Amino acid sequence: MIDLDSYPRRRYTKDPTPLHALPRFSEALGGPTVHIKRDDLLGLAGGGNKTRKLEFVVAEALAEGCDTLITCGATQSNHCRLTASAAALEGVRCRLALEQRAPNIYDAEASGNNLLYRALDVERFEICDDGSDMDEVMHRMAAEARDEGRRPHVIPLGAGSPRGVLGYIECLREILAQARVQDVRFDAIVTAAGGTGGTQAGLLVGLLDSGDATPVIGINSGADRATEERRVFDLARRTIEFSHLSATLDVQQVECLDAYVGDGYAQPTAAMIEAVQRLARTEGVLLDPVYSGKAMAGLIDLVRQGRFRRDRHVLFLHTGGVPALYHYAAPFLSKETT
Numbered sequence: 001m002i003d004l005d006s007y008p009r010r011r012y013t014k015d016p017t018p019l020h021a022l023p024r025f026s027e028a029l030g031g032p033t034v035h036i037k038r039d040d041l042l043g044l045a046g047g048g049n050k051t052r053k054l055e056f057v058v059a060e061a062l063a064e065g066c067d068t069l070i071t072c073g074a075t076q077s078n079h080c081r082l083t084a085s086a087a088a089l090e091g092v093r094c095r096l097a098l099e100q101r102a103p104n105i106y107d108a109e110a111s112g113n114n115l116l117y118r119a120l121d122v123e124r125f126e127i128c129d130d131g132s133d134m135d136e137v138m139h140r141m142a143a144e145a146r147d148e149g150r151r152p153h154v155i156p157l158g159a160g161s162p163r164g165v166l167g168y169i170e171c172l173r174e175i176l177a178q179a180r181v182q183d184v185r186f187d188a189i190v191t192a193a194g195g196t197g198g199t200q201a202g203l204l205v206g207l208l209d210s211g212d213a214t215p216v217i218g219i220n221s222g223a224d225r226a227t228e229e230r231r232v233f234d235l236a237r238r239t240i241e242f243s244h245l246s247a248t249l250d251v252q253q254v255e256c257l258d259a260y261v262g263d264g265y266a267q268p269t270a271a272m273i274e275a276v277q278r279l280a281r282t283e284g285v286l287l288d289p290v291y292s293g294k295a296m297a298g299l300i301d302l303v304r305q306g307r308f309r310r311d312r313h314v315l316f317l318h319t320g321g322v323p324a325l326y327h328y329a330a331p332f333l334s335k336e337t338t
């Protein structure tokens with residue numbers, strides 16, 4: 001088994017995140033019993049999946065004596081918010097490169113994650129056009145920081161390195177332990193996929209490591225199916241190598257569905273709005289509009305298509321992102337959707 005304790009790690013969440021059934025939501029859907037893993041309740045400001053990855057990635061940065069974390073993301077990036085939060089907690093500085101994934105969408109006064117970057121005292125922003133080479137931008141920012149006498153460390157997009165993926169091997173172990181205690185066997189795990197594919201890659205490598213064949217269904221936030229499946233597979237393969245696991249992942253095990261993306265990354269869809277409202281109104285749990293809302297829209301549609309029998313158990317991994325709701329508010333306030 002992969003020895004996760006052999007890697008430097010910071011701890012940003014005290015206990016395993018809750019895993020529980022959603023009885024009112026499942027009843028309303030009329031399908032299998034849907035359970036939820038609440039990674040939206042992970043530690044650092046606002047929670048979400050990057051917290052698990054940053055435990056390993058920031059530990060490496062600190063071991064190198066870093067005093068400035070540099071990372072990148074979209075203008076409303078959960079990963080950037082959580083990196084800024086980790087920097088605050090560790091007493092180091094944070095600089096961000098933000099990619100505008102549509103022309104001129106950056107708004108320095110926007111709410112959501114942008115507001116939180118400022119509350120967390122991000123020291124510097126580089127605003128980039130869609131399609132910029134973000135690795136190149138971050139390495140230039142690191143060179144500038146070194147010229148100022150800083151010791152910077154560049155964290156890749158979404159902490160989506162094999163080291164970061166270790167966080168989701170850990171999450172998978174938590175899920176299996178909680179399933180044992182609750183005496184439930186999941187027929188599938190459904191998660192948002194996008195950004196880096198690291199969450200899904202970590203779950204798949206964790207399953208391989210544990211000898212468990214539960215299928216994982218990724219629901220894309222922007223990319224097409226082939227691109228996302230390749231990204232998840234490549235990152236899983238690199239993680240297997242990095243963690244010295246002597247097993248191979250079959251490419252057939254990587255499933256990323258792109259039918260719920262709509263017009264593109266962060267573009268609202270009617271199914272996403274329905275999913276966010278349905279979970280909020282049956283269970284009092286919030287989803288985000290960019291990742292977990294579209295992922296839940298996918299799960300709802302798979303249930304309607306009859307993919308899971310009524311006596312089955314499906315686990316939805318809530319990857320967080322809820323602060324972005326405050327930025328993408330308009331579709332939830334329009335008369336047609338309320």
Ligand SMILES: Cc1ncc(COP(=O)(O)O)c(C=O)c1O
Nearest residue numbers: 194195196197198199291319321
């Ligand atoms: C809330 C949320 N869910 C899911 C994802 C996708 O995670 P990954 O990069 O591990 O595929 C992200 C990534 O940005 C995210 O912020």
